[in-house]
Amino acid sequence: MRITFCQGVLAVAIAINLLILFYISRLQQRVLHRHRDHPHPSAHQPRGLLRSGVTVLIREFEDFENYVPDVVRLFVKHKPELPVVVAADRLPYPPMVLPSTPNIQVVVLKPSPDQPAHISRPETYVKTEYVALVPDGVRVDSASQLERMLEEFKASQAQVQMVAAPVQSLAPLQCLNLKVNLKEWTADYTAAPPSSKVCAALKGEAVVLLRTRDLFNLSMPLAKPLLTSLFIQASLRGWVVRLLDVSFSALHQPLLTSSHNQWKADNLAKANRLQLFRDFGIKRVVLEDGKEQWFGCSKETPRCFGTIRDDTPEYLYQNRWTPPCCLRALRETAKYVIGILEASGVRYWLEGGTLLGAARHQDIIPWDYDVDLGVYLEDIPNCELLRSADSGSIVDEKGFVWEKAIEGDFYRVQYSERNHLHVDLWPFYPKNGVMTKDTWMDHRQDIEFPEHFLKPLVPIPFAGFLAMAPNDYWSFLELKFGEGVVENPEYPNPAVKSMEKGK
Numbered sequence: 001m002r003i004t005f006c007q008g009v010l011a012v013a014i015a016i017n018l019l020i021l022f023y024i025s026r027l028q029q030r031v032l033h034r035h036r037d038h039p040h041p042s043a044h045q046p047r048g049l050l051r052s053g054v055t056v057l058i059r060e061f062e063d064f065e066n067y068v069p070d071v072v073r074l075f076v077k078h079k080p081e082l083p084v085v086v087a088a089d090r091l092p093y094p095p096m097v098l099p100s101t102p103n104i105q106v107v108v109l110k111p112s113p114d115q116p117a118h119i120s121r122p123e124t125y126v127k128t129e130y131v132a133l134v135p136d137g138v139r140v141d142s143a144s145q146l147e148r149m150l151e152e153f154k155a156s157q158a159q160v161q162m163v164a165a166p167v168q169s170l171a172p173l174q175c176l177n178l179k180v181n182l183k184e185w186t187a188d189y190t191a192a193p194p195s196s197k198v199c200a201a202l203k204g205e206a207v208v209l210l211r212t213r214d215l216f217n218l219s220m221p222l223a224k225p226l227l228t229s230l231f232i233q234a235s236l237r238g239w240v241v242r243l244l245d246v247s248f249s250a251l252h253q254p255l256l257t258s259s260h261n262q263w264k265a266d267n268l269a270k271a272n273r274l275q276l277f278r279d280f281g282i283k284r285v286v287l288e289d290g291k292e293q294w295f296g297c298s299k300e301t302p303r304c305f306g307t308i309r310d311d312t313p314e315y316l317y318q319n320r321w322t323p324p325c326c327l328r329a330l331r332e333t334a335k336y337v338i339g340i341l342e343a344s345g346v347r348y349w350l351e352g353g354t355l356l357g358a359a360r361h362q363d364i365i366p367w368d369y370d371v372d373l374g375v376y377l378e379d380i381p382n383c384e385l386l387r388s389a390d391s392g393s394i395v396d397e398k399g400f401v402w403e404k405a406i407e408g409d410f411y412r413v414q415y416s417e418r419n420h421l422h423v424d425l426w427p428f429y430p431k432n433g434v435m436t437k438d439t440w441m442d443h444r445q446d447i448e449f450p451e452h453f454l455k456p457l458v459p460i461p462f463a464g465f466l467a468m469a470p471n472d473y474w475s476f477l478e479l480k481f482g483e484g485v486v487e488n489p490e491y492p493n494p495a496v497k498s499m500e501k502g503k
Contacts, residue, residue, distance in 0.1 A: 050212060053128040054146050055083040060226045061136035062268070063092050065261045067251050071138050072098055078143040087122045087222055109222065123216040131215055133208045133226060138167055139249045148246050149209045160198060161214060161239035165246040167205035169253060175199035175243055176288055178235045184366070185283040185296070185323050187232060197243045201231035203288070207248055208241065220279065224272040232280060284324040296325025299399055299416035303329075305369070311443070311492035313369050321367040329421045330364055331463040334371045336400060337413050337423045338467055344383040347376045349457055350469045351426060352445050356477055358469060359486050362461040367491065370422055377427035377437070386411055386425070408439030445480035 056075055061068050072084050076099055083103045086096070090110050098104050111120045118124045130153070132146060140146075145165070153163045166173035175192040178200040192199045202208075208227065215221050215230075223229035234241070256262045274295060277285065283296030283304070297304045304323040305313050315322065334354075341348045350358050351372040357365035364371065380386050385402045388394045389411055393403040401414040411425040428435040430451045440446050453470035460469040470476040477485055491499045 050129045051127060053083075054130045054132050054150055054209065055085055055126045055128045055212070056134050056146075057085045057087060057122070057126065057131050058134050058136065059087045059222050060224060061088075062256070062261070062265050063088075063094075064264065065256055065258075066096075067137045067255070068092075069097055070251055071134065071136065071140075072104060074140045075134075076101070076104070078140060079146075082146075083126070083128060085122060085125050122222060123212075126212050126216070129212060130209060131212045133210075133215075133230070135167060135205050135207070135226075137251045137255045138207065139251045141249065145246055145248060146209075149207070149244060152242070152244050152246070153209055156242055159240075160242040161234065161237075162208055162210040162241040163244050164202055164206040164208045164241050165244050165248055167207065167248045167250055169205055169250050171204050173202055173204035173206055173243065174288075176201040176203055178231060180232055180235045180282070182236070182281060183320050185281055185320065186286070187277075187282050187284075188286040189288045191288040198240050199243070200235050200240055202227060202241060202243070205250075214239075223276055223279065225269065225276065228273065229276055229280075232282070281318075281320070294325055294328075296323050297329070297419055297421075298325070299329075299419055301418060303415075303419050303421050308369060310496045312496045313367075316367060316491060316497045322364075322369060326369070326421055327364055327366070329415045329419065330368075330371050330423075333400065333413060333415050333421065333423050334364075334373075334463055334467075335465055336398065337373070337425070338465075340385060341373075341375065341383065344379075346379040346383050346386070347454075347457065348425070348468060349374045349454060350460070350462060350467055350473075352443070352480065353492070354462075355469055355473055356481065356485065358460050358462040358467070359473060359477060360489065363463050365489075370424060373423060373425050374428050374435075375425050377429040380427060407441075409437070410439055444482075447480060449476065449479055 056072075058068055058071060068086060072086070075082050075084060080101075081103060084105070086098070086104075086106045088106065088108055091108050092106070096106065098106065105125045107120070107122045107125055109120055109122065111117065130150060132149070149163055149165055153160075156163070164173070175196040176199055177190045177192050179188045180186070181188070189201065206227070208230065218230070218233045220229060220233065231241070254262070256265055277283070277295040283294065285293040285295070287293065304326055305315055313322075338348065349355070351374040353365055353368055354372045357363055357368060385394060385396060389402040389404050393401055395401050395417060399416050401417055403412055403414070404410075405412045405424070410427060413423045413425070415421040426437060426439075428437045430436075433451050434448050435451050435454065436448045453472065453476045456471060457468040458471050458473075459466040460473065462469075474486060489499060491497050494500075
């Protein structure tokens with residue numbers, strides 16, 4: 001049969017199309033196999049499918065000077081297939097020169113608007129059951145160091161959630177006890193006995209090994225300072241760490257080679273620590289030597305909470321009590337004001353919830369937000385600062401602000417011009433044997449009372465000093481608040497936030 005020209009062109013076109021389809025099919029198969037062999041980071045593996053082994057995760061280092069490439073090369077030298085993840089807040093600069101192998105990944109934790117979310121999530125890249133947190137400048141001498149750590153961890157998994165190997169440096173690794181009380185915004189470190197091998201936290205450089213799922217189930221798994229962050233979150237979960245006999249050495253000592261770089265690193269460490277405690281809501285840290293560090297408000301900053309609504313400060317809705325920095329400021333202000341009143345001959349007494357705190361705790365109620373004092377109206381002229389406050393706000397030589405309250409006929413002393421934590425002074429006067437005043441608030445306890453409670457006034461321990469209180473203050477409080485008020489604590493407005501019901 002004779003084939004025409006048009007038929008021949010058609011046959012050639014069909015053949016070319018078949019070849020193209022064949023090529024595309026083969027290409028798709030290759031891509032599919034490549035994807036199966038090297039899945040995209042977004043393909044999260046179920047936890048049960050994590051492969052056995054350890055991933056080295058390097059998180060804490062300085063861009064301007066570090067030994068991360070050396071650390072990575074040493075690990076890979078002893079175990080070429082070892083997966084390594086370097087996690088940085090931003091793309092390191094100067095650029096790191098790392099071995100170019102598929103098992104080494106640099107993860108930039110800062111999300112980029114042109115990238116999918118999983119790109120900046122380090123858990124996407126960790127495919128092993130365990131992870132070792134490795135500090136900068138660690139020298140690995142053999143493949144057996146991580147293997148020994150893993151063996152010891154597996155042997156003690158029923159007792160501990162982490163194991164640690166010290167990095168031999170100038171400061172030995174120290175075992176610490178740690179109690180974190182978020183309700184009171186406090187982290188309390190104490191030294192563990194020298195022989196302790198199991199503890200809640202560590203001080204010093206260490207390689208820490210734990211389960212991958214445990215690390216990435218933490219709310220902030222890679223927050224810096226890394227070990228501080230890790231152990232605070234671990235303490236809240238009741239985890240402990242075992243200190244092993246395995247150890248690593250340091251590549252260089254000291255790690256940073258110039259005083260300028262050390263200065264930069266120290267400032268960054270302070271900033272990271274400050275930000276960490278802000279993020280965790282920790283405002284007071286007690287160190288193992290008993291010294292205290294404060295991360296809350298001061299005279300130079302606004303107070304830690306906003307305007308009070310329904311007698312219920314915002315921190316109660318967070319299931320927290322008054323920040324300790326605020327309690328400290330209130331104690332300081334109360335002691336100062338009471339000292340001025342006593343020196344001026346102004347009769348005063350602890351009032352309302354402040355007296356209730358003294359009766360219960362010999363201190364301010366742990367969730368209170370101000371201090372209330374009653375004063376005799378006729379004694380006000382004895383105090384120059386109170387007299388002056390009638391004409392306008394006065395900042396005294398200590399930085400406290402004395403003023404007439406805009407809400408009515410009473411006085412307020414603020415901690416500072418910026419920090420409005422305060423002591424309120426309520427002027428009462430006797431009328432037919434009853435103490436009364438001209439400004440009343442819509443509070444249950446704001447009522448008249450017999451003057452005999454003030455004759456005489458009696459000293460009572462309060463906030464670390466002695467203050468004056470009504471005699472028979474127990475009956476005084478039950479008159480104001482109701483029977484059983486001292487023995488049965490409750491938040492200021494139980495209808496809004498109840499202590500008993502935890503609402």
